[in-house]
Amino acid sequence: MGSTIAGARGATLKKYLARPELSVLIILVVMLVTAAALQDNFFQSRSIVRNINAFAPLILLTMGQAVVIISGGIDLSTGSALSLLTCVLTSVMKHDNGVTGVYAIAIALVVAAAIGIVNGIGIGYLRIPPVIVTFATSFIWLGAALFLRPTPGGESVPWFKWFYDVGALPDAPGAAKWISSILPPALWLIIIGVVFWAFLRRTKAGRYFYAVGSNNDSAFESGINTARVQMYACMANSVFLLLAALFFVGQNQSGDARMGDPLTLKAIAAVVVGGIALSGGRGSVYFAIAGALILSLVNKIIFFANIPYAYQTLVGGVIVIAAIASSQAYTLYRRRGALRLKGR
Amino acid sequence: MTVLEATGIRKRFGGVVALSNGNLTCTAGRITGLLGANGCGKSTISKIIVGVYSADDGDVKYQGKSVRFRNPDEARSEGIAMVYQNLSLVGDLTVWQNIVLGNEERKGLFLNNRAARDLSRSILENLLPGMDIERMVFDLSPGEMQIVEIAKALAARPKLLILDEPTSALEKTEVRSLMRYMHELADSGVAITFTSHRLWEVMEICDDVTIFRNGENVGTIDFAKEGKHQDQLVQLITGTSNKEKFVKACSTSRCEESLFSVRGLCYGNILRDISIDLKRGEILGIGGLAGQGQQELLLALAGAYRGASCDAEVNHSPVRLTSPGNAIAENILLVPGDREQEGLFPQHSVFNNLVFPKAGLKGQPLFTPRKRRTEECERAIEALSIKTSDLDAPVNTLSGGNQQKVIVGKWLSFDTKVLLLADPAKGVDVGAKRDLYAYIARQVKEREMGVVLYASDNGELIEYCDRVLIMYEGQIVACLEGDDINEDKIIAASMRLI
Numbered sequence: 001m002g003s004t005i006a007g008a009r010g011a012t013l014k015k016y017l018a019r020p021e022l023s024v025l026i027i028l029v030v031m032l033v034t035a036a037a038l039q040d041n042f043f044q045s046r047s048i049v050r051n052i053n054a055f056a057p058l059i060l061l062t063m064g065q066a067v068v069i070i071s072g073g074i075d076l077s078t079g080s081a082l083s084l085l086t087c088v089l090t091s092v093m094k095h096d097n098g099v100t101g102v103y104a105i106a107i108a109l110v111v112a113a114a115i116g117i118v119n120g121i122g123i124g125y126l127r128i129p130p131v132i133v134t135f136a137t138s139f140i141w142l143g144a145a146l147f148l149r150p151t152p153g154g155e156s157v158p159w160f161k162w163f164y165d166v167g168a169l170p171d172a173p174g175a176a177k178w179i180s181s182i183l184p185p186a187l188w189l190i191i192i193g194v195v196f197w198a199f200l201r202r203t204k205a206g207r208y209f210y211a212v213g214s215n216n217d218s219a220f221e222s223g224i225n226t227a228r229v230q231m232y233a234c235m236a237n238s239v240f241l242l243l244a245a246l247f248f249v250g251q252n253q254s255g256d257a258r259m260g261d262p263l264t265l266k267a268i269a270a271v272v273v274g275g276i277a278l279s280g281g282r283g284s285v286y287f288a289i290a291g292a293l294i295l296s297l298v299n300k301i302i303f304f305a306n307i308p309y310a311y312q313t314l315v316g317g318v319i320v321i322a323a324i325a326s327s328q329a330y331t332l333y334r335r336r337g338a339l340r341l342k343g344r
Numbered sequence: 345m346t347v348l349e350a351t352g353i354r355k356r357f358g359g360v361v362a363l364s365n366g367n368l369t370c371t372a373g374r375i376t377g378l379l380g381a382n383g384c385g386k387s388t389i390s391k392i393i394v395g396v397y398s399a400d401d402g403d404v405k406y407q408g409k410s411v412r413f414r415n416p417d418e419a420r421s422e423g424i425a426m427v428y429q430n431l432s433l434v435g436d437l438t439v440w441q442n443i444v445l446g447n448e449e450r451k452g453l454f455l456n457n458r459a460a461r462d463l464s465r466s467i468l469e470n471l472l473p474g475m476d477i478e479r480m481v482f483d484l485s486p487g488e489m490q491i492v493e494i495a496k497a498l499a500a501r502p503k504l505l506i507l508d509e510p511t512s513a514l515e516k517t518e519v520r521s522l523m524r525y526m527h528e529l530a531d532s533g534v535a536i537t538f539t540s541h542r543l544w545e546v547m548e549i550c551d552d553v554t555i556f557r558n559g560e561n562v563g564t565i566d567f568a569k570e571g572k573h574q575d576q577l578v579q580l581i582t583g584t585s586n587k588e589k590f591v592k593a594c595s596t597s598r599c600e601e602s603l604f605s606v607r608g609l610c611y612g613n614i615l616r617d618i619s620i621d622l623k624r625g626e627i628l629g630i631g632g633l634a635g636q637g638q639q640e641l642l643l644a645l646a647g648a649y650r651g652a653s654c655d656a657e658v659n660h661s662p663v664r665l666t667s668p669g670n671a672i673a674e675n676i677l678l679v680p681g682d683r684e685q686e687g688l689f690p691q692h693s694v695f696n697n698l699v700f701p702k703a704g705l706k707g708q709p710l711f712t713p714r715k716r717r718t719e720e721c722e723r724a725i726e727a728l729s730i731k732t733s734d735l736d737a738p739v740n741t742l743s744g745g746n747q748q749k750v751i752v753g754k755w756l757s758f759d760t761k762v763l764l765l766a767d768p769a770k771g772v773d774v775g776a777k778r779d780l781y782a783y784i785a786r787q788v789k790e791r792e793m794g795v796v797l798y799a800s801d802n803g804e805l806i807e808y809c810d811r812v813l814i815m816y817e818g819q820i821v822a823c824l825e826g827d828d829i830n831e832d833k834i835i836a837a838s839m840r841l842i
Contacts, residue, residue, distance in 0.1 A: 199453075202454040203453055203454060204450065207441065210434075211434045211437060213436070214434045214435050214437065217432075218432045218433055218434050219434060219445070219446075221416065221428065221432035222432055222496075223416065223417040223420065224445070281434070
């Protein structure tokens with residue numbers, strides 16, 4: 001009797017060990033340990049806040065990208081869409097008129113929704129390969145951003161600092177300053193993103209993202225409006241884009257038509273590092289956060305490891321490949337351990 | 345009470361008439377069998393009823409009213425559910441998530457997962473007791489997937505249930521429990537139509553059958569009134585009374601020369617110490633319950649498992665079975681069981697599928713004139729009587745039986761020594777099955793090759809094999825020869841009763 005219980009417990013443990021997500025966590029821990037060993041003050045609160053601020057835009061973009069990829073798409077336009085949103089925000093706002101901040105957010109919300117709808121129509125309804133649609137739209141967003149703001153700049157209302165550093169606001173209540181010194185606004189934005197996904201995941205739409213991404217035809221035959229589901233995924237992505245844009249404008253008090261460009265492919269790489277299948281249907285948005293953290297820590301480690309500047313980019317690429325390969329190898333190893341008769 | 349009455353249904357696809365005069369009546373509480381060769385129109389009429397296709401002409405009356413559904417969703421909301429031949433499951437969701445997919449109940453904004461789990465459990469309790477509803481669907485065996493597919497149809501509580509070849513992936517015990525459940529459903533007043541290529545299933549479970557041939561129904565038989573006669577059914581299906589008995593390739597006395605021998609084949613815990621001795625001119629059957637390692641054995645023999653170890657000899661000279669390329673170079677050729685996944689490039693043309701295996705061989709010229717290849721293809725098409733509009737038609741537009749012929753045909757220009765057949769007649773109708781085996785037997789005789797045949801249908805093993813090996817948990821547990829090859833002995837050996 002005792003042995004059967006132990007057996008059952010062993011089986012659950014094995015099940016958890018076989019989860020591909022576990023390898024992501026292991027890599028994340030390895031990265032954290034390495035970074036902490038290289039950087040003396042890694043665990044000091046000021047350093048943590050700085051890191052969270054540095055990582056936040058990529059984390060938010062990665063979560064949005066993860067939703068799109070899980071639903072069977074991919075979005076090559078996230079970076080330029082983010083740029084466009086920062087330009088929209090800073091074009092509407094006037095520094096000395098606080099109300100314009102509200103207008104700016106409202107207008108940015110409309111623009112973000114439009115971005116999602118356009119990508120969604122292309123991917124879902126017109127059935128153009130997602131890579132092509134979003135590659136094309138990325139130039140539209142970039143063009144629009146350059147039209148609004150040919151050079152970096154623009155104005156922001158002072159209270160946008162709420163999205164970045166409450167301590168910098170002279171008239172903020174003391175309690176808010178105190179909270180933000182422990183939980184910086186960037187973390188709040190990420191938490192909003194997490195809550196948003198936790199909500200989505202429990203709705204029909206959340207279930208359908210996985211169904212459509214896993215097998216579009218089967219989902220369609222089951223009576224699911226697959227085009228609409230893919231559009232919803234793109235619109236969910238827009239929510240994360242808007243959160244990232246708020247943070248960016250809060251941080252810089254300006255807009256930049258090119259700031260998002262390098263983030264697009266980084267976010268896609270982070271999604272893959274987070275154990276989400278590029279083919280869709282498989283993976284967890286929460287683990288995409290871990291993927292983004294891993295990718296961000298890579299840069300940090302290289303910086304503190306005193307690697308000559310000329311090699312930093314190269315080493316970064318090698319580490320990313322090593323991370324992905326080791327996670328794949330782990331999954332394969334566990335799978336082989338659990339190899340069973342096919343027909344059972 | 346008549347639930348559904350379809351009369352004079354006509355449907356053409358391009359130039360091909362799929363259905364010229366389809367009639368079908370379904371009655372509450374009765375199970376109606378649909379029989380016919382591949383491409384006879386029985387799938388087409390089912391799909392017209394549920395709205396996958398729209399009919400060119402004809403009338404469908406459902407519960408006394410004329411209906412014309414635009415899509416399966418409309419039909420389902422009216423109480424008609426169909427189980428498709430190609431499954432409509434999603435691999436990355438769990439069993440219960442699939443069963444309610446598209447029909448999720450909600451509690452406020454959120455999904456009601458508890459209700460969904462309860463519903464799934466109550467349906468599967470009858471169909472497949474002990475099934476873990478939390479498993480991911482991609483982890484299931486084909487048989488289990490089929491049952492989940494049926495459970496999904498039942499979740500909509502249909503008044504008319506259309507089952508299109510639900511048993512082709514199931515093993516016998518699973519078929520039995522499905523049949524039991526179908527009876528229960530029928531007793532509760534559901535009308536059911538049932539399609540299968542296995543005659544015994546239809547004869548056992550159906551109350552009446554409607555037989556289709558070339559897009560028309562050629563007969564309806566009420567079993568209670570007219571009795572069950574297999575010969576009569578076969579005659580109606582094929583249109584001929586062909587009772588020619590298959591002559592086995594060799595009497596045991598003639599097959600003595602060893603052609604292909606394998607000793608101590610091991611692969612993980614899937615294949616355990618298997619030894620096979622295939623004689624020249626012999627058809628060697630592999631039997632047993634489903635999923636005992638038969639498919640894997642054939643794949644290992646074809647060199648698909650790098651981790652497998654064995655000593656193999658062809659014509660007494662040692663060979664290494666470490667990659668498919670090696671095996672092909674030794675002329676050990678595989679016809680895999682999973683047509684779409686392993687055997688074909690479904691979207692590619694018949695031409696490409698037929699010539700592809702050659703392209704990977706060593707020692708082929710860099711360029712070969714298309715004309716020569718075309719001639720080879722035409723020879724294959726003629727030899728196997730593959731029905732296709734032209735060489736450039738995508739292979740997935742062909743019927744199942746013809747797709748299978750293309751897979752066999754791609755090896756035709758090779759100097760085959762050993763042919764490995766993994767369930768070649770799965771989903772192939774009676775007539776095409778007979779053609780296929782007759783062709784294989786002819787080839788065995790002409791080329792003096794050897795065949796290893798795995799068949800999930802014991803009837804094929806009994807009819808065509810000179811020897812039958814029975815597998816159980818990755819081992820060979822029995823070898824049946826001569827008169828010992830019969831249903832009783834095979835089943836007894838499969839379950840380790842002898």
